[in-house]
Amino acid sequence: MLFSKETYVQRRQELRKLVGDGIILLFGNNDAPMNYPSNAYKYRQDSAFLYYFAQHREGLVGVMDADTDYEVLCGNEIDIDDIVWYGSVQSVSDLAQEAGVPNHAPMSRVADIVDEAVKQGRKVHFLPPYRYDTQIQIMDLLHIHPSQQRAAASLPLIQAVVKQRSKKTAEEIEELERAAVIGYKMHTTAMRLCKPGVTEQFIGGTIDGIAMAYGSVPSFQSIVTMHGEIMHGNPSPRALEAGRLMLCDAGAETNEHYCSDNTRTTPISGRFTQKQKDIYQIVVDCHDLALDVAKPGVRWWDVHFDVCRLMTNRLKELGLMKGDTEAALRAGAHALFLPHGLGHMMGMDVHDMEGLGQTYVGFDDETRPNLDQFGTNCLRMGRRLEEGFVVTDEPGIYFIPDLIDLWRSQHTYDDFINFDKVEEYKDFGGIRIEDDVLITADGCRFLGKDRIPYHVDEVEEFLANRD
Structure with missing residues (x-):
């Protein structure tokens, strides 16, 4: 007990x-x-x-x-x-x-x-x-x-x-911190193993073993894939290929079943290409923006759309999106690149209490879900934050070939998406960066004693010194 x-x-x-x-x-x-x-x-x-x-x-x-x-x-x-x-x-x-x-x-x-x-x-x-x-x-x-x-x-x-x-108590937060320590071991191990020729399955199995060795089980089925554009890309026997990216979304449960949930996207060759770096840096900045604005009293719905606004403006700078940013957000055009919500509650369940009904967990009478718009219908959390909440901060940018082809063929959001430019990224994959965040009295903070590297220079330095 x-x-x-x-x-x-x-x-x-x-x-x-x-x-x-x-x-x-x-x-x-x-x-x-x-x-x-x-x-x-x-x-x-x-x-x-x-x-x-x-x-x-x-x-x-x-x-x-x-x-x-x-x-x-x-x-x-x-x-x-x-x-x-x-x-x-x-x-x-x-x-x-x-x-x-x-x-x-x-x-x-x-x-x-x-x-x-x-x-x-x-x-x-x-x-x-x-x-x-x-x-x-x-x-x-x-x-x-x-x-x-x-x-x-x-x-x-x-x-x-x-x-x-x-609302997590101090003793629960201590247990979540223990889960975060295991998550750090899992993700830094995955980054060390991320080299051409190593299989997704080997990395997935290795980090699952860490979760079980230091705790109970992985907090969900680990995602380890070169196809980061697939939201739940479970490990396959494929060998990692030079020049591509590996997305690893994984977490651990302690023996008392408190969870961690992190995502990192790692360049398999050890360094980002310029094209990868351009997209990756947008995701980093979106991730860090959420940390700056999340605090008690702020609606997570608004944090999500602050992130989407920044992402849309930056994608416009790269020529992937166009037109009026606010109109694009209202229409949902940004969901071509970010079809999920910014994050979810976390605790004893990695998607905390999701089995009770997401409408009751992530929303309330003030903030209701929008189930009719693609992308927005996948938000698991929108309500006002309170001290003691634990949420995940997990923006991403994905290039999903089938979705791109569908929207282009149907002329979906032609006013906001430069499909000719997007075609150049159809083999890109996807990038997500995720951390677990505790809402404090005046802001928020990471859970975990050590930070899994995620800024460009930190990642490349870590990979250069992993041997």
Whole structure:
């Protein structure tokens, strides 16, 4: 258990208060078979369950009564067969006591509590499920078909969890700093290995091993690719080629599942060409602009468009865009080059709480998502920043051949895009630079003890001295 018992007791007290009334169900995860029942994926506890109940063991459900303050941790004890194969573990009673939960019971107790609540006409709150076994549990308990469970999930519970988990405490920030240290080791290793002839797969496997050696797992499937224009370009057996760029987007989870998430784009030959440097420097300046303007009270939506404005003006200087900048931004023409948002919340999930619904995590009544415009529809975050938020700062510029061809053939934004010039970049790939940023009382700061090199001179100097 990462934090003190009192931390989890206080979190649950606050949750019950925010939800107000009814029964709250928080489902822990179960083992997930990979290709046959006894060969499971590495276990990962549900983040919300871990946040409130602290325990990593599979097969648990936490139940809280917001009206009476009754709490119970439910789960079945392991038997001798499990002990033979996996060793002895703490009892459910011990786990409950450790997390400050007054009561424990077998898993069957959950059905009894739910049945009684339903008969009394009380609310039963649950979060949107994302695993099929949890969906089956909910169907058995509440007779709600899996296809209807996301819609039936409790909005008061979602909003309460988002409110609590969005602002990171000092002890959470310490754990995020630990994740950042692992991320530094991963990315500097990837940069050292980035040479012609080395495969993407070798680099991806090596940095994934670092994540598991120093923590739990990679915080998401590592992206290592010469095709940086592909947003999720997972490592292939291809050998790196001289003159091209390698994009590496990777992060780690600590043993308690707090995450890091960084991206670096490295010249495989050790130095940027002038053409690469021109685009790369725009991304650097966009990245650093976000650091200058992000602070409490500022809408992340506005930070995103400040970055897009700078990017558009600089692309105009290179002849890739043209026309009125503000009109181009309103139309969404810049999304040819930046089809995603500037960043997302981060914490125990690398896209923190995304499973609860991005509208609730990244937006609010003041700032609503624009789902109708290409590019803007991919913003995961727009709301006003608050002290204690952790967000990623990850601008990029991408040249996606199929998208370029489509927009050119349809004359999409001909007033703002110089397609003849863009044709010269169709084999360029893509560049992204990403860091994890803590919003402080008067601004923001990087997470992590050491900075992964990203300015042009730092990158080239690092690569020159890597042997």
